[in-house]
Amino acid sequence: MTDAAKSLLVIAPEPRVSEAIAASFAGDAGIRVDRRTATLAGLNGHAVEAMATYDVILFQTDPNDEADLAAVRDLVAHRRGQTKLVALADGAISLAQARALTDAGVDEVLPLPTDGRTAGKGRAHAGAPGRAGRIIAVAQARGGIGSTTVAVNLADQLATGAGLKRSDPRPKVALVDLDLQFGTVGSFLDLAEQDTLLKLAMDGTIPDATFLDQSMASLPNGLAVLAAPARFAPLDALRPEQVAAMLDCLRQSCDFVVVDLPRALVGWIEPVIERADEMLIVTDISVPSIRHCRRLIDFLTQDNPALPVEIVVNHQRKPLFRSKLQREAAKALDRRLDHWLPHDPRAASVAADRGQPLSQSAPRSALGKAMRALARATRATLPAAAQKYAK
Numbered sequence: 129m130t131d132a133a134k135s136l137l138v139i140a141p142e143p144r145v146s147e148a149i150a151a152s153f154a155g156d157a158g159i160r161v162d163r164r165t166a167t168l169a170g171l172n173g174h175a176v177e178a179m180a181t182y183d184v185i186l187f188q189t190d191p192n193d194e195a196d197l198a199a200v201r202d203l204v205a206h207r208r209g210q211t212k213l214v215a216l217a218d219g220a221i222s223l224a225q226a227r228a229l230t231d232a233g234v235d236e237v238l239p240l241p242t243d244g245r246t247a248g249k250g251r252a253h254a255g256a257p258g259r260a261g262r263i264i265a266v267a268q269a270r271g272g273i274g275s276t277t278v279a280v281n282l283a284d285q286l287a288t289g290a291g292l293k294r295s296d297p298r299p300k301v302a303l304v305d306l307d308l309q310f311g312t313v314g315s316f317l318d319l320a321e322q323d324t325l326l327k328l329a330m331d332g333t334i335p336d337a338t339f340l341d342q343s344m345a346s347l348p349n350g351l352a353v354l355a356a357p358a359r360f361a362p363l364d365a366l367r368p369e370q371v372a373a374m375l376d377c378l379r380q381s382c383d384f385v386v387v388d389l390p391r392a393l394v395g396w397i398e399p400v401i402e403r404a405d406e407m408l409i410v411t412d413i414s415v416p417s418i419r420h421c422r423r424l425i426d427f428l429t430q431d432n433p434a435l436p437v438e439i440v441v442n443h444q445r446k447p448l449f450r451s452k453l454q455r456e457a458a459k460a461l462d463r464r465l466d467h468w469l470p471h472d473p474r475a476a477s478v479a480a481d482r483g484q485p486l487s488q489s490a491p492r493s494a495l496g497k498a499m500r501a502l503a504r505a506t507r508a509t510l511p512a513a514a515q516k517y518a519k
């Protein structure tokens with residue numbers, strides 16, 4: 129939504145959808161929201177009239193419904209002026225379906241707001257129709273296993289647009305280092321010291337969009353980074369409300385938010401777990417790591433059974449045939465071992481020495497390529513964020 133948006137029409141067959149959207153603008157006196165409980169096709173051409181009246185039209189659509197797609201094309205054909213067309217689709221919409229909508233002329237495809245948590249992948253989020261970015265949390269099965277390496281390079285590859293066409297707009301990505309006491313994201317990216325998180329922890333304020341905008345470092349590829357404090361902060365200093373507000377703000381303005389989690393299971397990681405669209409656990413397949421990983425999965429999914437957990441096996445090339453040990457590890461975790469990152473100390477140390485992500489320091493290395501593959505797989509798993517990137 130731009131500042132210029134004054135009048136909005138919400139067309140949705142389900143009243144809860146238009147109510148959720150109207151509610152998210154309730155506090156904004158400058159915006160008028162009208163609602164129609166109907167499908168786009170069901171409006172029989174009245175939507176075309178609305179094009180002349182409203183600044184933004186949001187409509188709920190079922191991409192499998194041919195009549196709806198035809199109505200979209202009709203609407204676009206009659207578009208005059210600056211009216212912005214936003215489709216609200218189920219979070220499970222495929223990339224091809226989203227593309228069909230944008231090809232038909234829709235400006236933006238957003239996941240449907242829901243009043244509860246949707247099970248499985250591609251959860252949709254309630255709230256204002258901002259970008260509704262996807263939150264990817266990265267945890268570790270043991271210290272030093274490579275979770276920061278994964279968080280930094282995944283965020284970097286998503287921002288760089290791994291797997292996208294040259295002409296595709298780039299997604300907006302934020303990287304947050306919540307490893308409050310031992311965070312190393314700042315040194316991986318050679319950033320000047322930031323004390324934003326320490327300041328938040330000390331004065332207890334709830335961060336808002338302006339605060340985050342001013343305090344996050346921005347890299348040349350657009351990646352916005354919130355590093356852990358350089359000085360020591362007590363682990364319990366952050367409050368869950370602060371972390372919740374931070375993530376809610378960031379997902380309004382970003383397509384992907386990558387969070388590097390601390391090893392300690394402190395209370396304020398709960399809002400991250402609640403909001404995560406994907407949890408990556410970085411591990412190796414040694415027995416102690418797999419045991420810890422299993423305990424971690426049980427802990428994380430205890431109150432959040434729908435949390436999609438994916439395993440990243442680090443320091444091991446993807447095997448052509450799984451060994452007995454690898455099959456046993458998958459069984460113990462009750463998960464497929466989908467992502468593998470080769471042991472590549474040379475690329476890792478060049479990246480560390482230069483303070484650069486692998487896409488710059490060692491793009492053609494085995495580890496650099498595997499990170500690109502991880503970003504592509506993540507984008508495919510979380511398609512709802514991948515519709516229309518930064519304009």
Ligand SMILES: Nc1ncnc2c1ncn2[C@@H]1O[C@H](COP(=O)(O)OP(=O)(O)O)[C@@H](O)[C@H]1O
Nearest residue numbers: 271272273274275276277443470471472473476
């Ligand atoms: N696949 C890999 N091959 C070689 N070295 C790696 C690999 N992944 C990570 N490392 C190195 O291991 C060390 C610990 O990684 P880091 O990401 O900081 O772990 P964590 O955040 O889990 O504690 C770093 O020096 C990093 O460069």
Ligand SMILES: [Mg+2]
Nearest residue numbers: 275276307312
């Ligand atoms: Mg780390």
